[in-house]
Amino acid sequence: MVGDIATTPEGLALTVRVQSPLGIHARPAARLAQEAQNFSADIRLRTGTAEADARSMLDILSLAAAGDAEITLCASGDDAREALIRLGNLIAGIED
Numbered sequence: 049m050v051g052d053i054a055t056t057p058e059g060l061a062l063t064v065r066v067q068s069p070l071g072i073h074a075r076p077a078a079r080l081a082q083e084a085q086n087f088s089a090d091i092r093l094r095t096g097t098a099e100a101d102a103r104s105m106l107d108i109l110s111l112a113a114a115g116d117a118e119i120t121l122c123a124s125g126d127d128a129r130e131a132l133i134r135l136g137n138l139i140a141g142i143e144d
Contacts, residue, residue, distance in 0.1 A: 053132055059090075059124025062132040068142040069115035076142045077108040083138060089125030091135065102135065 054061045066072060072080070084091050084102035091102035095117055100107035102121070113119055119139055123131045 051136065053129060056122070058122055060128045060132055061120055061122045062136045063118055063120045064136045064139045066113055066115055066117045066119060066142060067140060070142075071114040071117060072108060072111070072119075072139070072142065074105070074109065076138075077105045080108055080135060080138055081105040083135060084131065087123075087125075087127050087131040087134075089123045089128040089131045091121065091123045091128075091131050094120040094122060 051062055051064060068076070080093075081103055093100045093102050093108060093111060093113075095111045095113050098111050100111050102108070111119070121132050121135055121139075123129075125131075
């Protein structure tokens with residue numbers, strides 16, 4: 049697991065650091081969005097003051113998450129914990 053999942057007033061949250069020096073570009077953004085669509089939970093990604101719908105590749109790209117950026121995944125719903133774990137591991141594992 050990539051880190052500790054916190055309980056917030058909005059649901060669950062997990063903070064992950066982007067390991068790839070290229071950050072989250074088109075290929076990993078598409079993979080994240082595709083994986084997020086497998087969950088019924090509402091899933092959002094946050095960097096600083098920007099927020100994105102995890103199901104939208106364009107939203108994810110709009111975050112412009114560079115290498116070494118911290119992303120907070122927020123989720124609420126039945127499978128929120130599983131979604132955070134899966135997406136958190138995907139973000140932490142981006143290599144290209």
